[in-house]
Amino acid sequence: MEVEKIMQALEAKHPGESEYLQAVREVLLSIADVYNEHPEFEKAKIIERLVEPERVIEFRVPWVDDKGEVQVNIGYRVQFNSAIGPYKGGLRFHPSVNLSIMKFLGFEQTFKNALTTLPMGGAKGGSDFAPRGRSNAEIMRFCQAFMSELYKYIGPDEDIPAGDIGVGGREIGFLFGQYKKLTSQFHGGVITGKGMEWGGSILRPEATGYGALYFVNEMLRTHGLDMKGKTVALSGFGNVAWGAVKKATELGAKVITISGPDGYIYDPAGISGEKNEYMLELRESGNDVCAPYAEKFAGSEFISGRKPWEQKADIYLTCATQNELNGEDADMILANRPLCVAEVSNMGCTAEAVEKFVMAHQLFAPGKAVNAGGVATSGLEMTQNSMRLHWSKDEVDEKLHFIMHSIHEQCVKYGRQADGYVDYVKGANIAGFMKVANAMMAQGIV
Numbered sequence: 176m177e178v179e180k181i182m183q184a185l186e187a188k189h190p191g192e193s194e195y196l197q198a199v200r201e202v203l204l205s206i207a208d209v210y211n212e213h214p215e216f217e218k219a220k221i222i223e224r225l226v227e228p229e230r231v232i233e234f235r236v237p238w239v240d241d242k243g244e245v246q247v248n249i250g251y252r253v254q255f256n257s258a259i260g261p262y263k264g265g266l267r268f269h270p271s272v273n274l275s276i277m278k279f280l281g282f283e284q285t286f287k288n289a290l291t292t293l294p295m296g297g298a299k300g301g302s303d304f305a306p307r308g309r310s311n312a313e314i315m316r317f318c319q320a321f322m323s324e325l326y327k328y329i330g331p332d333e334d335i336p337a338g339d340i341g342v343g344g345r346e347i348g349f350l351f352g353q354y355k356k357l358t359s360q361f362h363g364g365v366i367t368g369k370g371m372e373w374g375g376s377i378l379r380p381e382a383t384g385y386g387a388l389y390f391v392n393e394m395l396r397t398h399g400l401d402m403k404g405k406t407v408a409l410s411g412f413g414n415v416a417w418g419a420v421k422k423a424t425e426l427g428a429k430v431i432t433i434s435g436p437d438g439y440i441y442d443p444a445g446i447s448g449e450k451n452e453y454m455l456e457l458r459e460s461g462n463d464v465c466a467p468y469a470e471k472f473a474g475s476e477f478i479s480g481r482k483p484w485e486q487k488a489d490i491y492l493t494c495a496t497q498n499e500l501n502g503e504d505a506d507m508i509l510a511n512r513p514l515c516v517a518e519v520s521n522m523g524c525t526a527e528a529v530e531k532f533v534m535a536h537q538l539f540a541p542g543k544a545v546n547a548g549g550v551a552t553s554g555l556e557m558t559q560n561s562m563r564l565h566w567s568k569d570e571v572d573e574k575l576h577f578i579m580h581s582i583h584e585q586c587v588k589y590g591r592q593a594d595g596y597v598d599y600v601k602g603a604n605i606a607g608f609m610k611v612a613n614a615m616m617a618q619g620i621v
Contacts, residue, residue, distance in 0.1 A: 176203070176207050176210045176211055176217070176222060178200070178203045178204055178207055181203060181222060181223070181226070182196065182199070182200055182203070185199060185226060189275075189278075191275070192274065192275035192278060192279075193275060194275045194276050194278075194279035194497060194498075194522070195274075195275045195276075195278040195279040195282065196275075197279070197522070197526055198279040198282050198283055198522060199226050199282060200526070201526060201529070201600070201604070202282075202286065202604045202608065203222070203226075205600060205601045205604035205605060206601075206604050206605050206608045209589075209605050209608075209609070210222065210608075213612075215616065216612055216616070219615070219616060219620065221612050221615055221616070224615065225256065225285075225608075225611065225612070225615070226282070228253050228254060228255040228256075228278060228281060228282075229254050229255060229256060229257060230253075230254040230328075231251070231252075231253050231254075231274070231278075232251065232252040232253075232254070232300075232325075232328055233249065233250070233251055233274070234249075234250045234251075234324045234325075235247055235248070235249060235250070236248040236249065236250045236302055236304065236317065236320050236321050236324065237320060238313075238316045238317045238319075238320040239316060240309075240313050240316075241310055241312060241313055246317075248302045248303055248304040248317070249272075249302060249303055250300070250301070250302045250321050250324060250325065251272070251274060251277045251299075251300050251301055251302065252298065252299075252300035252325060252328055252329075252334070252336075253274075253277045253278050253280075253281040253298060253299050253300065254281070254296075254298045254328070254334055255278070255281035255282055255284065255285050255296070255297040255298055255299070256285040256296050256297045256611060257296035258296060258611050258614035258615045258618065259288070259289055259294055259295065259296060259610060259611060259614045260288070260293070260294035260295040260296045261295065261296055261330075261331075261332055261333055261334060261335060262296045262297065262298035262333065262334035262335070263284070263288055263295035263296060263297070263298060263334075263335050263337070263550060263553065263554070263557075264280065264281060264284040264288075264297055264298035264299040264300070264336070264337065264550070265280075265299060265300075265301075265336065265337045265338055265339030265342065265550075266299075266300045266301045266302075266336045266337070266338065266339055266342045266346075266350075267280070267299070267300075267301035267302075267339040267340045267341055267342065268301055268302050268304045268305070268306055268317075268340070268341030268342050268346065269301070269303070269305065269340050269341045270303055270304075270305045271303075272301045272302055272303045273303070276497070277299050277300065277301065278299075279497070279521075279522065280299035280339075280521055281297055281298050281299035282297070283297075283521055283522065283542065283543050284297035284298060284299055284550070285297025285607070285611060286543050286603070286604060286607030286608065286611070287542075287543040287544075287546070287547045287550060287607070288547075288550055288554075289606075289607040289608075289610040289611050290543065290544060290547055290582045290585060290603060290606055290607050290610075291547050291550060291551040291554060291578055291582065292578060292581050292582075293551065293554035293555075293578075295335075295550070295554055298334055298336075299339075300325070300336060301339065301341075301342070302317075302321060304317055304321075304341075305341075306341050306346070306461070307461050307462075307463055308461060311345070314345065314346065314349065315349045318346055318349035318350045318353065319349060319352075319353040321350070322349075322350045322353040322354050322357070323353065323357065325350075326353070326354050326357050326358065329354075329365060329366075330362065330365055331362045331363075331364035331365050331557070331560070331561070335364065335365060335366060335367060335553075335557060336350075336366050336367075337366065337367040337368045337549075337550070337553045338367075338368040340413070340496070342368075343368075343414065344368065344369075344370055344375075344380075347366060347367075347368045347369055347370075348369070348370060350366060351365070351366050351369060351373075354366065363560035364557045364560035364561055367379070367553035367556045367557060368553065368556075369556070374556070374559075374560050375556065376552060376553075376555055376556035376559055376566070376571060377565075377566065377567065377568045377571050378552060378568060378571045378572060378575065379549075379552050379553065379556060380414055380417075380418065381417075381418035381421060381422070382418065382548045382549045382551070382552035382553075382575060383414070383415045383418055383419075383519065383546050383548050383549030384414075384415050384416065384417065384418020384419035384420070384421065384422055384494070384519065384548075385418050385419075385421075385422045385548055385572070385575060386545075386546070386547060386548015386549065386551060386552070386575055386578070386579045387415075387418075387419055387422075387492065387494075387517060387519040387545045387546055387548060388402070388419060388422040388423050388426060389422075389548065389575070389576050389579040389580070390517070390540060390544065390545045390548075390579045390582065390583055391490065391492075391515055391517050391540065391545065392426060393579065393580060393583040394515055394517075394538055394540060394583065394599070395514065395515060395538075397587070397597065398514075398538070400514060401426070401427070402423060402426035402427050402428040402490075403426065403427035403428070404427060404428070404429075405427075405428045405429070405489040405490055405514065406428065406429050406430075406431055406487075406488045406489045406490070407419075407423050407428050407429065407430045407431065407488055407489070407490045407491075407492060408430075408431055408432045408483045408484065408486045408488035408490070408491050408492070409430060409432060409433065409434075409483065409491070409492040409493070409494045409519070410432075410433070410434040410439070410482065410483055410492070410493050410494050410495040410499055410500075410520075410523075411433065411434060411435075411493075411494035411495035411496075411520070412433040412434065412435055412440075412454045412457050412458060412465050412468075413454075413458050413494075413495070414458070415494045415495075415519055415520065415546070415549075416433055416454065416494040416495070416519075417451065417454045417455060417458070419492055419494050419519055420433070420446050420447070420451050420454065421451055423490075424445070424446075424447040424451065428489075428490070429445035429447075430445060430446045430447070431443060431445060431446070431486060431488060432446075432483035432486055432488075433446060433454065433465055433468070433483075434465060434482060434483050434495065435457075435463060435464050435465035435466075436463055436464065437463075437464040437465060437466055437479060437480070438465070438466065438477060438478050438479040438480050438481055439465065439477075439478050439481060439482060439483040440465050440466075440468045440469055440475055440476070440477055440478075441475065441476045441478060441483070441486060442468075442472065442474065442475035442476075443474070444474050444475070450468075450472055453468065453471060453472075454468075465477070466479075482499070482500075482504060484500060484504040484507055484508055485507055487511045488511070488513060489513055489514045489515070490513060490514055490515045490516075490517075491508050491513055491515075491516045491517075492516075492517050492519045493517075493518050493519055493520045493523025493524065493542075494519040494520055494523075495520050495523070496520055496521075496523070497520065497521055497522045497523065498522065498523070498524070498525045499520060499523050499524075500523055500524045500525065500528050501524075501525045501527065501528055502525060502527035502528050502531060504528060505524070505527070505528035505531040505532060506531065509531065509532070509535055509537060513537070514538060515538045515539070515540070516532055516537060516538070516539045516540075517539070517540040517545045518540065518541055518542035518545055518546065519542070519545055519546050520542060520546065521542045521543075521546065522542055523542055529541070529600060533598055533600060536596045538597075539599060539600070540586075540599045540603075541599060541600045541603050541604075543603050543604075543607065544582050544583075544586050544599060544602075544603040547578070547579070547582055548575055548578070548579055551575060551578045551579075552571065552575055555571060555574055555575070582603075585602065585603075585606035586599045586602035586603050586606060587602060588602065588606070589601065589602040589603075589605040589606045589609075590602020590603070590605070
């Protein structure tokens with residue numbers, strides 16, 4: 176496989192789609208050696224088929240705001256790969272949403288889902304709609320308009336959306352209600368992230384953060400370490416960050432930062448208990464700022480317009496969005512000689528930052544491995560819906576812990592280098608790729 180030749184062709188077909196092209200390049204560079212050991216993959220054009228989504232659905236979403244004015248947004252669903260199961264991936268409502276980001280997330284989701292050991296293909300969707308500042312009635316009308324188009328392309332055995340940035344329990348409820356009205360059927364397994372009363376799974380809100388800390392703990396154990404007594408600097412203050420803070424504290428670590436678009440909070444006493452729960456209030460306020468934390472809790476400090484990576488910590492976790500940690504940030508982190516860095520957000524580090532961490536043999540985990548706990552628990556929710564069962568917290572947590580342990584094992588198996596260093600980026604990409612590629616080979620040229 177000639178990576179540059181493939182990338183040149185892809186860039187010519189999809190100019191300007193920087194996030195998507197970045198994600199593809201990272202995977203191709205990781206899998207090139209193992210791919211070249213399988214000439215049958217080359218003959219079947221596995222790569223050329225794998226990097227293109229099976230289906231891209233783009234549609235307009237007209238809706239009426241509280242002033243009676245018509246608004247029009249763009250909706251997307253990128254059904255990327257169904258080789259190992261029905262399409263599975265979240266919906267994101269945020270002004271930054273565009274086709275490039277949807278394709279990047281769907282591509283990443285394909286490998287992430289393969290790593291979970293569950294039968295799920297990869298997809299992603301969403302809209303450039305901004306929930307911030309909108310009333311509940313406006314959000315309901317938008318969700319109903321969005322689902323009025325999306326429902327044609329999803330189903331419990333076809334495509335199962337979930338939540339993502341801007342899509343929480345409220346939005347999932349509105350979306351499912353409209354799906355149910357349009358189809359006259361209660362297909363609980365058609366969407367995940369549902370409320371407990373109508374088919375949701377215990378631990379789903381915490382799952383991404385919980386799973387990430389289980390994975391990080393597995394990484395530390397390979398070096399005879401654990402989370403106890405370690406300091407953690409992380410970004411974000413939403414659902415993912417909240418779950419990560421909660422589980423890190425349970426495992427004995429002290430989280431000292433959270434962040435928002437306005438800057439970051441430094442709390443040397445540690446973020447736990449009431450402080451952790453206040454993160455939910457910040458998120459639900461809809462203001463998308465973290466500064467009020469410092470006003471509420473004495474001893475904490477708000478640093479405007481900067482990122483938490485400048486603080487010294489044992490462990491660094493991206494928990495906000497893509498490309499939030501760049502090459503300069505990586506230099507600052509490496510100067511602090513941390514134990515571990517992990518992408519809890521999807522592609523949280525730029526390609527330059529990832530390269531610096533790997534070149535320095537820094538213990539580093541990529542998003543598709545470390546943040547797979549969210550979609551894994553969505554898969555467990557699907558299973559409960561299919562079986563008409565509701566598992567306890569302990570049952571779900573045990574299964575989530577086992578899945579993250581299994582993902583870590585796959586990464587180590589495929590990522591261990593001759594000098595003993597485990598390249599988790601390469602390990603995750605190869606493990607996910609081999610599962611999807613073998614399934615594609617078995618199913619013919621489709």
